[in-house]
Every structure is written in structure tokens, then in C-alpha cells.
Amino acid sequence: MRARYGASPLHLLAHLIVLPLVAFALLQIVERADAPRILIWLGLSAVVHDLVLLPFYGLLDRLEQRAAGRAVNYVRVPTLVSGLLLLVFFPAISGKGEGAFHGVSGLDYDGYLARWLLITAALFALSGAAYLLRGSRS
Amino acid sequence: MTPPGPFRPRFWRSPLRGPWLTAALGSVLLVLVAVVAATGFLSHTAYQPDLPGNAIVDRGADLPLSFAWPAGFAYLYAVTQGLHVNVGLVAIPFLLAKLWSVIPRLFAWPPAASPAQGLERLSIALLVSSAVFEFVTGVMNMQYWYAFRFNFVVAHYYGAIVFVASLVLHVALKTPVILRAYRERGVLKPLRDDLARTRPEPDDEHGGLVAPSPADPTLSRRGLFAVVGAGSLALLLANAGETIGGPLRRLSPLAPRRQVIGPGPNDFQVNKTAEGAGVTPDMTGTGYRLALRRGGREVLLSRADLLAMDQHTARLPIACVEGWTTTQEWTGVRLADLARAAGAAAGASALVRSLQPRGVLGRASLNAGQLGHPDALLALKVNGADLSPDHGYPARIIVPGLPGVHNTKWVGAIEFA
Numbered sequence: 001m002r003a004r005y006g007a008s009p010l011h012l013l014a015h016l017i018v019l020p021l022v023a024f025a026l027l028q029i030v031e032r033a034d035a036p037r038i039l040i041w042l043g044l045s046a047v048v049h050d051l052v053l054l055p056f057y058g059l060l061d062r063l064e065q066r067a068a069g070r071a072v073n074y075v076r077v078p079t080l081v082s083g084l085l086l087l088v089f090f091p092a093i094s095g096k097g098e099g100a101f102h103g104v105s106g107l108d109y110d111g112y113l114a115r116w117l118l119i120t121a122a123l124f125a126l127s128g129a130a131y132l133l134r135g136s137r138s
Numbered sequence: 139m140t141p142p143g144p145f146r147p148r149f150w151r152s153p154l155r156g157p158w159l160t161a162a163l164g165s166v167l168l169v170l171v172a173v174v175a176a177t178g179f180l181s182h183t184a185y186q187p188d189l190p191g192n193a194i195v196d197r198g199a200d201l202p203l204s205f206a207w208p209a210g211f212a213y214l215y216a217v218t219q220g221l222h223v224n225v226g227l228v229a230i231p232f233l234l235a236k237l238w239s240v241i242p243r244l245f246a247w248p249p250a251a252s253p254a255q256g257l258e259r260l261s262i263a264l265l266v267s268s269a270v271f272e273f274v275t276g277v278m279n280m281q282y283w284y285a286f287r288f289n290f291v292v293a294h295y296y297g298a299i300v301f302v303a304s305l306v307l308h309v310a311l312k313t314p315v316i317l318r319a320y321r322e323r324g325v326l327k328p329l330r331d332d333l334a335r336t337r338p339e340p341d342d343e344h345g346g347l348v349a350p351s352p353a354d355p356t357l358s359r360r361g362l363f364a365v366v367g368a369g370s371l372a373l374l375l376a377n378a379g380e381t382i383g384g385p386l387r388r389l390s391p392l393a394p395r396r397q398v399i400g401p402g403p404n405d406f407q408v409n410k411t412a413e414g415a416g417v418t419p420d421m422t423g424t425g426y427r428l429a430l431r432r433g434g435r436e437v438l439l440s441r442a443d444l445l446a447m448d449q450h451t452a453r454l455p456i457a458c459v460e461g462w463t464t465t466q467e468w469t470g471v472r473l474a475d476l477a478r479a480a481g482a483a484a485g486a487s488a489l490v491r492s493l494q495p496r497g498v499l500g501r502a503s504l505n506a507g508q509l510g511h512p513d514a515l516l517a518l519k520v521n522g523a524d525l526s527p528d529h530g531y532p533a534r535i536i537v538p539g540l541p542g543v544h545n546t547k548w549v550g551a552i553e554f555a
Binding site for chain 2: 106
């Protein structure tokens, strides 16, 4: 078994418990009219993360290392925090969700972009101050 | 022959990648995801899909998991959903870091050396796809961006089943690797090394995580955890104010529900506006009658009739599935009194129908425990003033611990079982 399958029988059994459960969930989706869109989003999620988002921030990090050298973390940390806020709150910051948001709440996404920019400036200012303090101590 | 680029092990140069780092990031992520998954399935139960009119996921195609959602703790749904959304946000940087730590494995060559490896890669593909899908759809939904144009509840629910199932499998299969990494490197010991003492982990033979030709480190392992943790903290602070409410609401700069609308009794967050739901003044004016039905009997009550009944006041939150909460003081008629007026037996459930001609969830069923709770009201007033049209004038449901949207507004009829 191990020679032909490549792992213990438990490995196979574990998969045979879980994969039918996954198939159950996917089959419930397939029955629906909006199934193609759900399955496309499900399939593209990993592809977009692994082949677009991750290479993009890997490249960004490499550029920062080249530009900042030994001080890279003073650029890297605020970039990462600001980038995460943009990534997660993109619908509000970009106003993409505003139509439906106004429909349910009567409110608008006012000032989200401005606040994100101010937060970004503050993060880099803090980082710059930390860099100067570190420099003056050593 | 191995293709070039990322398929070659020497392409990957981070000196931090290795079994210990992945185990440590994965352990933190597992705790966070366990909270998010548990609260997610609890939220599904909180909607009581087995009562008439409540199911969004078709009952015949659902898992047989449900119990009577209790009304004993008013903040039950606020806590459940607040944890779901905010812990979910906290988990995002750890998910990204975890996926970064194992990215060389995506390009392992040959793609599958044995049937076992092929099967495991399939389950990993399901795990990564469903994980990213769950976070992306959740984050978009909490900000009302429905660009995906599918039913969020259904897709997020079945996506969660795929995610949890493939995650349990993954953890079961990786437990020996995780335990070996902790045994050989220590659980927390690698966090003691500062940058100068940060070395690559020893070669992991078949693991494929440790870089064969690592670059010089620019960050220690504890530095990596600090940066990821800072990202989590930033996301939490940016949003959590809308969950806690009160004066903290405005302090969360990017929370969708951060606005403080005004000082008036009705100036708090609205989930569904009267305009959006198509509710007009002629539907709620002097001709308004609430219908209480049981069997073939019907009792009609005007708003004046309702105001003439015993009034009760309770301070209760509205807690939305998107993770925001607002607590107000509601006054109205106890639902138990209305059940008695309709001649309903104790222990009955009830289907509440809204006057709203359009918009989601125009009806919701309440269980017997919720109907019987002394703070469960058909509210006529809030903070001492008549309800505004957006908050459900002439009458709305408010029940302790109930998902926000099930507190039906513009109530037209209550049908007791």
C-alpha cells in the first residue's frame, strides 16, 4: 500500500472522509442559478492570491530592500500596515460599496480615502521618527 | 527536467521559511480561524433556519445542525458576530503570512510524486481557495460591495463547509510535522533570536520550505511576528469601534458603521431605510392595523390600541451580521401579551411579517423562548420618542440576542403557530 499509494492507509482514509463532505457542499452550489459565478470566484481566489497578490508584494518588498538597504524595515512596516488597511477596507476607501451602503443605511462613505491617506502619512511619520531616534542613539 | 524560475528551489531565498515558522504561524491562525468558524456556524443557527420563512440556505440542502437560539443574554448575537467579523479581520495578516511561508510548495516539481501526494495537493488547493474565498466575500459583504453578484449567505456558508472540512484534514495530516518542528526547535525558542542571531532552519529534506541558498536575513522571526501582529492590530482598531458602539464608534477610522448621525432619539444606525424597503406614509398612517392571527382567527389593532396596552421598556442592542452593534432604549408591548391577545398557547412560535413590499427579509419567525422573554417587544418608541420611519414606524420587533435583521420593522402581521 505504502509503496504504491505513497502514504499510510490512514492518509487515504482521512481524504475519503473529507472529500465527500466537500463534494456535498459543492454539489449544493452547482444546483443554483448563480453557481457559475460562485465557482469562478472560488477557483480564482487561490489563483489570484498565489499568482498575482503574493508575487506583487514580494516584488514590492524587493524594491524596498534595494532602495532602503539596511533601513528596509522602516519602510517595510508602514508599507505593510497601510497596504493591509487598503486591501481590507478597499470597498469603503474606493467607494465601491457606496451604492448598496447608501441603500440600506442612508449614509455615504465620506472621508474614508482621506482618513486612509492620513493614517498612511502618520505611519511613515512614526517610522521616520523611530529611524531618527535609533540613528541618534547608536 | 525541472522548469525554470519558481520551480527551482534556489529561486526561493528567504532565510526565515521553514517548518518551525510555518507551524508557528499556522498555530496562531488555527486558533483565530477556530473562533471565526465557530461563530460563523453559530450565526447560521441564530437565524433559526428550521422555523417557517427563516431559511436562506435551502433546508433540504443544509447540514442538520440547529437548536433553539436563546434570548437569555441580550448581547449574545452582538458577541457572536462581533467576534466573527473582528477576529476574522485579525486573522487576515496571519493567513497571508502563512500562505507566504509555504508558497515554494506551490511550485514543487514534479507536481505529484505519488497518488497520495496528488490527493493531498488537491485538498490543499481546496483549502487555499476556500480560505481566500471566505475572507474575500466576508470582507466585501461587511462593506456592502456585492460585485460578486451571487447570494452571499449561501456562497459563504457552503464555502465555509469546504474550508472547515479541508482545514480539519490539513491539520490532521500536518500534526506530526508541526510536533516535530516544535520538538526540534522549541515552541517559542526561535523567537528569542534577534536579527544578528537569526539563522535559517536546518534543511528539512522533503519539506521544501527551507531555502537551499538563503539570502541574509533582514528581519528576525520575532520581528516577522511583530509585523504581522501590528497588521492585525491595525485592522482591529480600524473596525472594532462599530462593534462596541457608543463613544468608541467614531474612533475606528475605517469601520463602515462609524458615523454618529446626530443627538436625536432616532439618530442611530439604520440597516434598511423605509425608502429602500418601499415603505410609504400611506401604509403606516391612520389606516394602519396590526393583524394578530392564529388558526382562522384574526385580531386587528391600531397603533392607538397598541399604545393603550401595558407598555414595557428595555435597553437592547441591534447587532448586525456585518459586525456592528447599536444599543437603544425601546418601549412597546410585550410579545407575550400580544400572543395572549391572539389566543396563542404558551410555547407557540410566531411568524412576523413586515409591510415592506421589497428588500431582503420581509419576514422572520421567532421561537417560543424568544416570544416569552419579558424584554421581547413590539416596540412603538425608542429613547422616549416615536419610532422614525427608517427605524420601523409604526411598530417593530426587538428581541434580546436576536440577529439584527430578524427584528422585523414596519410589522404588518404576527402569525402564531
